[in-house]
Amino acid sequence: MKIATFNINGIKARIEALPAWLEIAKPDVAMLQEIKSVDEGFPSEIFEDMGYRVETHGQKSFNGVAILSRLPLEDVTRGLAGDDTDEQARYIEATVIGKTAVRLCCLYLPNGNPVPGPKYDYKLAWMDRLHARAKELLVQEIPFVMAGDYNIIEQDTDAAKPELWREDALALPTSRAAYRKIAALGLTNALRAKHPEAGLYSFWDYQAGAWQKNNGILIDHLLLSPQAADLLIDAGIDKNTRAGDKPSDHVPVWAQLDA
Template sequence: MKITTWNINGIRARIEGAIAYVREARPDVLCLQEIKTVDEGFPTEAFADLGYNVATHGQKGFNGVALLALHPLDDVRRGLPGDDGDAQARYIEASVTAGSLSARVASIYLPNGNPVGSEKFPYKLAWMQRLAAHATALLASEMPVVLAGDLNVIPEPADAKRPDAWRNDALFQPESRAAFRALGNLGYLDAVRACHPGPGHYTFWDYQAGAWQKDDGIRIDFQLLSPQAADRLTAAGIDRFTRSWEKPSDHAPVWTTLEPRL
């Protein structure tokens, strides 16, 4: 099972690139973030023509997440538990079965949290606490779980070309990084870091100041695997070539492959 996550930064603005990528990469499951449309505005038919089932949790103008799969999407959950008053569309999960392998996959767009001194930063940290609580609950199923998406955290200095430039940013605050580590302490494995240790592996390059041309990037998109999923991990990577396309997203797709146990 190949699972890919991609912050598309507006599905309607980047539909041509999204379709081209899906045709080339052909993931079994594609997790999208920042679709920036209501459910009815998502180009479902374009992906259905390629054989994909689609589930969305959209929002007008911003946020929004989606799951696309070559297999049925079962038991779809929209919204992160723990706060019924949270209207932001940032979380969707479903079960997917490909052959003999079944997994619970989530597409996540974690709050940015900037500026740090505003109400947005406490919202980010509270959201991460809710995510940790739900991630704990998912472990109880003993089913392979993949938490995929734009988590808006730079976990370590090695995850930024210029870490000092991010010292005052919500993505690199000690509280944000500690909340990310808490997911690892639960037993979730950072798939890309497990397969590619060391610096230089980025998933986001700003549109400004020639960041892409300078490879001035950060790693903020992840696939976090439960122990049952980690046991099946065979490869992971970043398809950074998409960042050089015409009218690209500022994020690159992150993928993993899981194989059934023999």
């Protein structure tokens, strides 16, 4: 089972690039972030014609997450528990049925800038809620994957120029600590389990020639429960999608499971 996470930065802008990548990469599951569309506005038929089931949790113009799956999906839930006042569409869960059932948690973690301020407070509170959800799932002792745009540069080697991010919400010590608190529950970063080397990035800004200079950061992650980590075969980054026509500023990150 090949599971990918991809912040597409707008389905309308990626209406050609996303199907093209799916055709080449052929993931069994694609967890998407920043679809920037209400549910009824998402062009599901394009992906259904490619053999994907489509589940979305969207909102107008901002945020929005989706799961595309070639395999059956069950028990779809939308929204991250813990704050009934949160109206931002950043989280969707479903169980994918392969050789093994795997719980999919697709997330778009808040950016948090500017710091300090309410947006950063929201980021940290959201991460506390994600931590609580991970604990709940771990008690069930099932394979699960928490994948998406975490908006976290976990360590300096995850940035080409770490000095530029010292005061940014993506790399502050408190942000990194909140991420590591989640990982410390016993979750495995799929990419890092297979590729611990520096210089791997999943995001390049559109500005200042970041792509051409390889001035990137790694902020898209797949965290695996112990049961899912036991099934891990391989992981990687589809870097070349950033060089395509009308690309997202993110690229897909994927993991292959024996599931």
